Amino acid sequence: MQGVTGSSPVSPTISLPRTARITKPQGVCAGMTLLELARKEGKAKVAIAARVDGVVMDLARPLSDGAKVEWVLPADPDGVEILRHSTAHVMAAAVKELFPEALITIGPAIENGFYYDFDVETPFTPEDLVRIEERMREIVKADHPFVREEATKEQARVLFPGEPYKEELLADIPDETVSLYRMGNFLDLCRGPHVPGTGRVGAFHLMNTAGAYWRGDSKNKMLTRIYGIAFASKKELDEHLRILEEIKKRDHRKIGRELDLFSVTDEIGPGLILWHPKGSVVRRVMEDFWREEHAKAGYDLVFSPHIARLELWRISGHTDFYRQAMFSPIDIEGQEYQLKPMNCPFHIQIYKSRMRSYRDLPIRYAELGTVYRYEPSGTLHGLLRVRGFTQDDAHLFLRPDQLDDEIFTLLDFTLFVLRAFGFERYDIYLSTRPEKYAGTLEHWDLAENALRKALERKGIPFEIDPGEGVFYGPKIDIKIKDMLGRSWQCSTIQVDFNNPERFDATYVADDGTPRRAIMIHRALMGSLERFFGVLVEHYAGAFPVWLAPVQADVVPVTEKQNAFAREVVAALRAGGFRAEGDYRNEKLGYKIRESQVNKVPYALVVGEREAEAQNVSPRRRGGEQLPPMPIEAFIERLRGEAVNRTE
C-alpha cells in the first residue's frame, strides 16, 4: 500500500444488498411452514431463515396466521450469523467423523467467523485442518437438512452419551425443554436457528487452531479451538482474506523494523521497548504537542520517581487487587520499594504537600509517567502490550460541585487530542461497578452518575460496559477506530472517591472545615507505546508531515548537485524541519524509490536545473509531482501542512 494520504479507508466488512421482503400472509397461509411460504413467493432459493414478528427462526418452523414475515438472506447481518453458526456445526460434524474421540463443546458465530471448541487428546495440526475442511465440503455438497427437534432435558441427556460438556451445558439451561439440531448423523444441543440444509453454507475457510479454556475460565481445562471464517459468497471471503493481508502489511512490528522506529530484543527483555531515533522523533512530537496543550488547558506538569515505598500501593489498595501484576518489591536497607505500576500516589503526595483551599481547586497534575507492570508473558504484543510504558497520565483534584463540568470539559479535551492524531471515529463505553470493588455504594453511584451525565450532556452515544470499572471507581473508556475500522482502547477517564479517602486528600472549604477532595484519573493516549503502535498501523507508517520522522528527503540527481543539496537540507533544518540528504552514488530512481519506501512525505529532487534556479522539485510520497519552486516556497508549504497537522 502506498501513502495513505488521500486514499479512502478500507472497510472491514462488506455489505451486499439485502433485499429482505416483508409480507403479511392471509389466513390461507396459516398452517404452512415458512419454507412452503418461501417457495410460494419464490424465495426458497435465497432465504436461509425468516424473521417472524421480529424473531429469527428456521424456515422449517410453522407459520402462524397474521404473522409479519421478513426473509433473512445470507447477506443480512442475521443471515451471516446463521450461516457462520451453521458452518460451525458442519465443522463439528466433520471433526466428529474424522476424530470420533473428540468431545464437542460449543461453537458460536463470532465477528467475521466462527469457532468450535473440542476436547481432544492431541490438538489438531494444520494438516488436520485441511482434512476437516475437505470433509466439510463433502458435507456441504451432500446438502443434509438441518432438522430442529425438541426434547426435555431428561430426554436430551441420553442423546449425548459420553459428551460431558453437553451434559454440563444441559444442566445449566433453566428451561425444561431444549432444542436440538440434527444434521446427518451429527446432533448438537443448540438454540438455532440454522440454514435449511448444509448446501446453503456459503464460502468458508478454516483459519487456525488455538487453546481456549472451557467457558473462558483459566481454572478450567484447556480445549482446542478451531477458528474459521465464513461468508455468503466467495467474493466476500476473498475480500476478507485480502483485508487480513492488508492488516499484516500494516503490522506495527513489521513497519517498526522496516522504518527503524523501535525494537524489542531478547537481550533487553520482553515487553521492554527501545525507541530508535526515528521513532523517538515521533514520540517527541507527540509529547511536545501533549505538553503544550495540557499547559493551555490548565494542567500543571510534574515529574515523579520510578520507584517508591511499597507502602504506597498498600494504601492505594493496588497490592490487594494487582499484586500478581506488579514486579517484585526491591529490598533497600530493609525497606520494601516498588517499581511503580501507576502514578497516582505520587500526584496525591504532591497535592498533600501543603494545605489546599477550595479556591485552589481544581488542581490538575499531568505527567508522562513511565510505569512497569508484570504482564503475563503470553500477552505481550509489540508495542500494544508491554511491561514498561509511559502513560500520559493526569490526576485532577476537585470539589464535588466541580465534578460534572470537569468531566464534560475533559471529554472535549480528549476528543480534541484524538482528532489531532487523525482519529475521528470512536466508540465510548461507560464501565460500571465491578464485583470486587473498594469504597461505598453511595460513592460509586455518585461517580457513575457524574460520568453518565457528562456523556449525555455531550450528546454522544455510548454503551454501558457492566462491571468493567476499576476497583476504585467507574470509568469512561474511549476506543478509537483506525483506518481499517479496528478498535483500540486508549483514553480512559476514571472517577475516584476512594483514593482521596485512603490517602486523606482534603481541602479547606469556605466554612473553614476540611473536606475530602474527589479525584479523576485520566489518560488520553493511554500509553505512548501503545498509542504509537496504533498510529503506525493507522497510517501504515506513512505519518503526516507533523509527525513524520523525516519530512523531506533531498535528492541530488548527480554528485554535482551535492553541494546545493546540502544547502537545501541546511535551509530546511534552519526552518525547523527534519530533512535528510541522499548523497550516495546512486541513480535518481534508486533514491526516489528509497524515499518512497521509507514513507517520507516529500522527496526534493535537485538537479542541474534546480541548482541553477535555486529551486527544488518536490515529489510527494505516492508519486504526485509538484512544479519546481524556490526553497522558501516549499518551506512555507511544509509549515502550513505541519501546523494544520494534515497531510
Place this chain on the structure above:
RNA sequence: GCCGGCGUAGCUCAGUGGUAGAGCAGCUGAUUCGUAAUCAGCAGGUCGUCGGUUCAAUCCCGACCGCCGGCUCCA
C-alpha cells in the same frame, strides 16, 4: 501464566544425520545518471541456549529462553 506453532546471515526465506545457501541490505570498485531498484566483486552465520542420543547433530529427543496465533488478564 495456559494451549499450539516457530527459532538458519542485519531483513525475507531455501536446505540437509556427514559442521550451510539465495535475494535484499552492508562494504569496495566502476558508472554521473531527471522521479519506485546500474553493473561487478567482497564480506557476513559456534543454524536461539544448554543437555542427551549417535562414530558424527543445524537436522532426532529433552529442558530453558524468545517470538507468533489464540485463551485468561490488562489499575
